[in-house]
Amino acid sequence: MKIAFFSTQPYDVTFFNKENKQFGFELEYFETGLEEQTVGLVTEDTDVVCVFVNDKVDAEVIERLAEKKIKYIALRCAGFNNVDLDAAHKHNIRVCRVPAYSPEAVAEHTLAMLFTLNRKIHKAYNRVREQNFSLNGLLGTNIYKKTVGIIGTGNIGSVFCRMMKALGTEVLAYDVYPNKALEADGTVRYVELDELFTKSDIISLHCPLTPETLHIINEENIQKMKDGVMLINTSRGKLIDTHAIIQGLRNKKIGALGIDVYEQEEKVFFRDLSGTILEDERLQLLTSFPNVLVTAHQAFFTDEALTQIAFVTLDNLKQLSTTNEIVGRVAEL
The missing domain is CATH 3.40.50.720 (NAD(P)-binding Rossmann-like Domain)
Incomplete structure (x- = not known):
């Protein structure tokens, strides 16, 4: 063959x-x-x-x-x-x-993005390399006792649910096919999307891209979220409306964004463009925000x-x- x-x-x-x-x-x-x-x-x-x-x-x-x-x-x-x-x-x-x-691979990368954004490790790393040892601007929060909303509890989402529960958070979940084992052992509490959006301090996407989930993160749903919410997407880029998320970052509704996937990634990801000018203006803008972390579809890697x-x-x-x-x-x- x-x-x-x-x-x-x-x-x-x-x-x-x-x-x-x-x-x-x-x-x-x-x-x-x-x-x-x-x-x-x-x-x-x-x-x-x-x-x-x-x-x-x-x-x-x-x-x-x-x-x-x-x-x-x-x-x-x-x-x-x-x-x-x-x-x-x-x-x-x-x-x-x-x-x-390897659902653990993607879930672990999601966790790494969460910790990096919360404790601003990416900024601290660059600072120390420039011999700047000031802590100003690096303040984080405890993840412990925060409310984490997880959309999609399949193989990857369920692993991430258990990671978050082990950190002492309250885990809210949404899935059209709830995982009864997660619910039975008290790892998650399944809720409707509106409740997940309004109550979560951190939201992580682990659902497939379907007509129903296309742009599930849009202007309307962003407005339902807490001010300063952290949003992480290691699933599919088109789950997020890029224009809406940029507006959410600008008006500080989105406090931090971690994306391993991007709506138009097929034109950029898996390529070395270091010697060129990035033509994707929205991605260029996203990478300019200090509270945005972008990795190039490496969660599985x-x-x-x-x-x-x-x-x-x-x-x-x-x-x-x-x-x-x-x-x-x-x-x-």
């Missing part, structure tokens, strides 16, 4: 080559992302395309893939909002994903997570090619 990888980074090559020793597939890597202009890179002897979060696998791309007799689209991530599942189903192309590679992503992606394809079935890893309509 031949697999064409798109949006490939050096670490993808390292981890997939290592795990492929037990599978023996033929792997081909492309640095470019998959879109209508690059689908021509897929050769006629290819069986699978493997894509990441910012590849555009829309109806037009899938039609071209079908013409090339592609059998499978393998996502090396959990989300599949960038794939037109209707088109894939129409052309009998199976779509598989990695639903749970641990040795354990990359190992699991590579193994599960290849194992998905082995199972599909031999039995045509896998449990819990296929993106279905």
Whole structure:
């Protein structure tokens, strides 16, 4: 079986080559992302395309893939909002994903962003490097006994809920499918979104991007929040309306913002743009705020997570090619 990888980074090559020793597939890597202009890179002897979060696998791309007799689209991530599942189903192309590679990795990064913003560690680090040892402007607060609102309590969200509970916070949660185990052991109290927005000192997003969650953080909902609320997003960029969040920062409704994902990240993230002028004015503005912390979609980026992503992606394809079935890893309509 031949697999064409798109949006490939050096670490993808390292981890997939290592795990492929037990599978023996033929792997081909492309640095470019998959879109209508690059689908021509897929050769006629290819069986699978493997894509990441910012590849555009829309109806037009899938039609071209079908013409090339592609059998499978393998996502090396959990989300599949960038794939037109209707088109894939129409052309009998199976779509598989990695639903749970290392929820601890993302939850730990969320916690790191929370602590960094609260205690202003990023500012302190830069100060000390300039031999400025003043504490003025670095005042934080205790996380203990704060109210934390968590939107989405799936694999990652549930791990983060338990982390926050261990820190002595009150954890409010919202999910259309509540986690009964979290509720039963007293880790969280499920509430409606309005109550979560109005009562939380810290809000963290761990939900998938769907039509219902698109811009769940918008001007109307920001106005419901406490003054000075901390907001963290390590899920999907389009959960946040960027224009609304900038206004919230300007009027001090948002006290701190940590984002590992961004609405227009496909034009910026996973690239070295240090020698250029950043053309995305909204991202440029966000990075200019002293109370904003931006990381470039690295929450998943641990040795354990990359190992699991590579193994599960290849194992998905082995199972599909031999039995045509896998449990819990296929993106279905």
